[in-house]
Amino acid sequence: MRLTIVDGSESASRYQANLISYVLDGDLAFDAGALGLMPLVDQKKLSTIFLSHSHTDHIATLPLLIDNVYTPTPECIRLYANSATIDDLRQHVFNDHIWPDVFRLSGHTSPFVEVCTIEHGQTVVVGNKRVTAFDVQHTIPTLGYLVEDDTAAIALVADTAACDAIWEFLSTFERLRAVFLEISFANAQQWLADVSQHLTPQGFLAETKKLQREVDWYVTHMKPNCAAQIVAEVAALELPRCHFAMSAQTYEF
Ligand SMILES: [Zn+2]
Ligand SMILES: [Zn+2]
Incomplete structure (x- = not known):
C-alpha cells in the first residue's frame, strides 16, 4: 500500500505540517485536516474517510471537501468516525451556522455524505484493505486505525498520551511494518503534553518500548513552533528505524 502525507504543502522537504491527513492508494483517507486542499482531481478519487476525532487539525477541510466533490448522483x-466525533460534527460544524447541515441534506436523493459509526475493535473492509479502529488516550474519544492488506499492516495512532492498551493490541499483528505516532511538544513542555494528552520525545520513546514488534516508526503531529527542538531531542534518542513524516511524501509498505 502507498501512504501519502497530505498537509496542504506541495514540498516534500518539510516536516509534516499541522493539518493532519493521510491518503492510502489514492482513494482511502484518514483525517481531513488538509484533504480539501488537494487538487480537485485527487479529492474526487476519495471514496472513504476515517476520522480519528473532531479537533480542528483533523477535520479543518472536511466541509470544503464534501462540497468540492458533491455530484447530484447517489x-x-x-x-x-466514532459516535462522539459524529455528534461533535453535527452540533458544532454541520449546523447551518458554520456550514450547511450536510447530514440532514443527505437524507434527500443526492447525498453529500454517508455517515457510518465505527468504534473500538470494529473492522471495516474497503477494497483490498481491512481497517480496524482502536481507542487511544486523548482529551476526547479518539480512534487510531490499523490498516492491513495482503502484504503489510500499518498503524496510524492519532493524537494520544501514554496508553498501554494500544501496544498490547498492535503487538498481536505479525505483519505490522510501520507505526505513525505523534510527538506534539518538546520535553520541556511535558506539562502541556500532559494536560492536552499528547506525547513528547521522552514519552514517545517510552511508548515504542511497549510494542513487541520491530517496526519503522514515523514521527507525526509536531507543533510547528516545537519542531526544531523535537527533531534534536528525537535524534538524541538514537532510536533505530525512526523517521519523520514529511509533507507530500509517499511511503510504500
Ligand atoms: Zn486532538
Ligand atoms: Zn491533533
Missing part, C-alpha cells in the same frame, strides 16, 4: 463520500 454516489458520495463515505465517512467513518
